[in-house]
Amino acid sequence: MDVRNTTADTPAAVTRDAPPAVSRRLRLITVIATFGGLLFGYDTGVINGALPYMTDDLGLTAVTEGMVTSSLLLGAALGAVVGGRLSDARGRRRTILVLAVLFFIGALACTLAPTTAVMVVARFVLGLAVGGASVTVPVYLAEVSPAERRGALVTRNELMIVSGQLLAFTSNAVIARVGGESGGVWRWMLVVATVPAVVLWFGMLVMPESPRWLASQARFGAALEVLKQVRSQQRAEAELAEVSALAVKEEQERLGGRQDMRATPWIRRLMFIGFGIAIVQQITGVNTIMYYGTQILTDAGFASDSALTANIANGVISVLATFVGICLLGRVNRRPMLMIGQIGTTAALLLIGVFSLLLPAGDSRAYAVLAMTVTFLAFQQGAISPVTWLMLSEIFPMRMRGFGMGVAAVVLWLTNFAIGLVFPSLVSGIGVSHTFFLFVVAGLCSLTFVKLYVPETKGRSLESLEAELRARFSW
Template identity: 35%
Template sequence: MNKNLSKGWIFFFGALGGLLYGYDTGVISGALLFINEDIQLSNFLEGVVVSSLLVGAIVGAGMSGYVSDRFGRRRVVFVIALIYLIGSLVLALSPNAAILIAGRVILGLAVGGSTAIVPVYLSEMAPTHQRGSLASLNQLMITIGIVLAYLVNYAFTPIEGWRWMLGLASVPALILMIGVLFMPESPRWLIKHNREKEARKIMALTRQQSEIDDEIKQMKKIEEVEESTWDVLKSKWVRPMLLVGSGIAVFQQFIGINAVIYYAPTIFTKAGLGNAASILGTLGIGIVNVLMTLVAIATIDKLGRKKLLLIGNVGMTLSLAVLATILFTAELTTAIAWMTVVFLGLFIMFFSATWGPVVWVMLPELFPLKARGAATGFTTLLLSLANLIVSLFFPVMLGALGTAWVFVIFAGIGVLAFLFVMKFVPETKGRSLEDIERDLRGEAS
């Protein structure tokens, strides 16, 4: 196998956990339209079914970062794939709401684990000059997973096959379990555990020899500092980046992206479309999501992380504000329903080209090697918690306030996110992970 092919497979399987996250995020939107035929769910229980995945994700994200720092990224990814497999089968066979919720919690453990580990693994495997684009593969896989979920939803709509929709996640989970057996361990984790010879061999798959020597020299210099993971996490120089990472993680969810992903068919049916048309409209949004993520991959190492976040905030906020204005002033018609699809599509376009991939790229970039897994796990825990809050209360807000006011709230949050990024978020483009860490230590000394 040549070097480029080996590199391709490494990053494909490295990012495959993102596809499972995307599939299990998107599939519930279509399944919800038909679950009530077999299992009666109140509005509150519907919110619990959707959000229970995030309860598991909070636990999974909190645990997996520390565990991966101790036992390695590769082993944890295998366990995550196994949990994905178990959770999807439990959901497909659920006889009642309690088992349905339990299955979503199990699946959430894997979702939380993959959100914490996949970005770290991709960032640590990637050469500096390609780190943004290669780490963005996580978001690309998430968006592809969402589109696959929408396609499966559409395919099984005629038979109302929600069990098939939920259960088919077991297929990519099985592929990931097999693929991870052939994935290399993160070279930075190997250096941390005094396995330089193995690290050099793995780095040779993605880097030139001169790059390898320089990176290993920088890694070993950092390793000379005697610190535990906990010492690093509680240190004064890490605290600002924990706040920045936590801020962008929470804002990514509070601007409403997963409310759209989870409930797009519900939004469209309330706007006047039928079930099949709603799922078809959602599929269109999913395809836009994938295409714009490809745009992000092409631009993130050129334009930079911070600039993309700011551009995204402007585009998302304006899309939501215009959509809310239309919904406030126009009567409900088929044309207005399809305008809802169009402006939510614009919202998705800006998110997918900016905040979607950039946050996943930046989180592991912000943190030092000795606590990268744990710190990324902590911030993705907060991301999952924010996701939980949005997904749990969105149906309630939609019923109490109406679609237009909900979009006004999300637009307001977009303005706050813009101000946060402008003031606090640093640029990490074109800098090695060790350079970023060294600068942080220097600023605190």
């Protein structure tokens, strides 16, 4: 039987019979859950504008700048695997509630930090929440979504991430204009993140648990009730039958943990692919622009205030590109979209390096570099990032989906951590141009990996995709 043809067509027909209340409920769940993505984006992007002011107040050096920036990323690596395990054991909804509390505590601690050491610890705590959200929110959305809308709904989280980054860039510029050079202006930039954390916590109190997680715990009646909230009656019953059969099979096989990564060949292959997808997303160097974009533009020739304002363009293009990416995911296969994104980002990074090397300091170089950072982000946020988080939420088996994505996200965040830590030193040691040339080489390696190893996941239910990947990789 060809799994591809039997699973992608029937759900859409059933969905057309769903009452409007079902679509409204699904939209509400998506909006509330993706506040985790908004916090992810704001807390990773706010350091971009806060860092120059923080440097003066806390007396940061190039090394301690890297520590303040990358401590969040180290926390995110731990938060990803712990969050993944917690969401498999205790449920997606409960985990998101815990993460909302961590977001609030971490943001408040960063705001009040009196010294560099306290700031590093507070950013680490905030990173635990960011890492947990990066895993749990996409999995929750993937498990709630119908197959034909999964791409669009899961990538709404990516839209909220880049919207959070745009909010950070914009609020940084506004606060800097209003506060000027007054001491502690960066604290106002950081405290804004407490507001969406409160919204996320109160919102998730009234959201349902993932029906697939409930089924994995043999709570089939509760799973059906949740499915009825976001599906038509007919489809909810049909989908529960498919999910229940898979849950029983995985229970018999005892799938769900670390030992399966070592002992089960097809899961080992999926973990290898998941690790590769995670690394591919990070070694484009995207977060050098998100974390150090203001400094890159200053080095290119902008004044400090102008660089903060110009950096908003990076946030705007990220949001617009993500809108385009969401539209494309409904029409274009995941794998070629990922490859096109790699080609675009690699070309943009090459040109950033060339312009920084050959153009004289001044407006021409400043605007040329800005144009290329905008182009880079258009390909990154319109293709690579949404496909990455979507595919990581799709490829792992149901009983270990949180754990599998969590381990892959650890690789992603550790790669992010390493790049964020060494980037200031690389720029200081070999210059902006040669640093970006290194990213170009990494981009070519990434393109080769995607072409050779990454499978297509579009158009399948999670259950049929699992069956297909199991059959394909079991040998």
